[in-house]
Amino acid sequence: MSTTITITGAGGQIGYALLFRIAAGDLLGPDEKVRLRLLEIPQGIGAAEGAALELQDGAFGLLEHVEVSDDAAVGFDGCDLALLVGARPRGPGMERGDLLAANGGIFGPQGAAIAANASPDVRVTVVGNPANTNALIAAASADGVPSSRFTALTRLDENRARAQLAQTLAVPVDTVRRVPIWGNHSATQFPDVSHATVAGRPASEALEAIVGDVPAWLDSTFIPRVAKRGAEIIEVRGSSSVASAASATLDHVRDWVHGTDDWTSAGVVSQGQYGVPEGLVCSFPVQSIDGEWQVVEGLEVSDWARQRIEASVAELVEERDAVTALGLL
């Protein structure tokens, strides 16, 4: 048995960071063979073909096959896991409506091609921005595929949040859990530390001992640092987040397939949980149980947190209304 994985935008930066880790077994483990389908647009085919040559030169024992194509029917043929990375970036002078329209023109047809060609239990992870709304459009275009099979990546935001909290508390990052991201993968996102644990114990007391006024620290330091980390990376590195985005994509898909033993974050189609309008692709605290993402329900949400969540959800509603007006939904 092997798993067929389609990576769109495979000739781009995140694609390049993903391919070799997948071939090395970092996604599905050392025993699962993989077949890769690299889907690009004609301008990106050369880069994807070059990456395919390098994959061959990596002599990866787990890598059974690599196919490069600019035809979505070929790219999604028999696909078990679809990583939708390729997207239209915002160009100079481009309004948000133009960006949504350009990406709707990509993710609508890709959703339809997934429905027509992928395996029946395909799992789709949208990385390309605006990720939540792109996932919404793809899901709406994929007749016959349950919308629960479409997700948007917010794991990078969660990883950033856990890393910032770990640094503040001076503890190893893997001891920090339960720092979910709510809302949109954008500057309005709400990284929530109110349920955070360190080595299984609530982090609140330790945090208060270090930062003093926790609400003030969240407002002035933690939330902006996490929400604007992408811009910080661009400023320091001169280029957007790539390896960390690829790593978070692997975390998301690995947990989806193999399950979680605690909460994490993912953009999933809302069933109305926590008052988020049904059908929006919103980031929630989730657990992966029996191969399905399930929203962690019944959490206490303070008025302050609820306002933050509502602000990000309002942005998702605006995006949905904009793509509906464009005829993309």
Ligand SMILES: NC(=O)c1ccc[n+]([C@@H]2O[C@H](COP(=O)([O-])OP(=O)(O)OC[C@H]3O[C@@H](n4cnc5c(N)ncnc54)[C@H](O)[C@@H]3O)[C@@H](O)[C@H]2O)c1
């Ligand atoms: N969700 C997240 O956490 C997160 C994090 C980082 C980056 N991103 C987003 O990921 C996307 C990719 O980033 P990158 O750095 O790899 O960009 P990139 O420009 O290096 O690569 C994008 C690739 O996508 C290809 N592409 C464009 N349209 C396509 C289509 N219709 N089908 C197939 N391929 C197509 C391009 O040819 C290009 O090779 C961007 O939208 C970026 O904003 C998301």
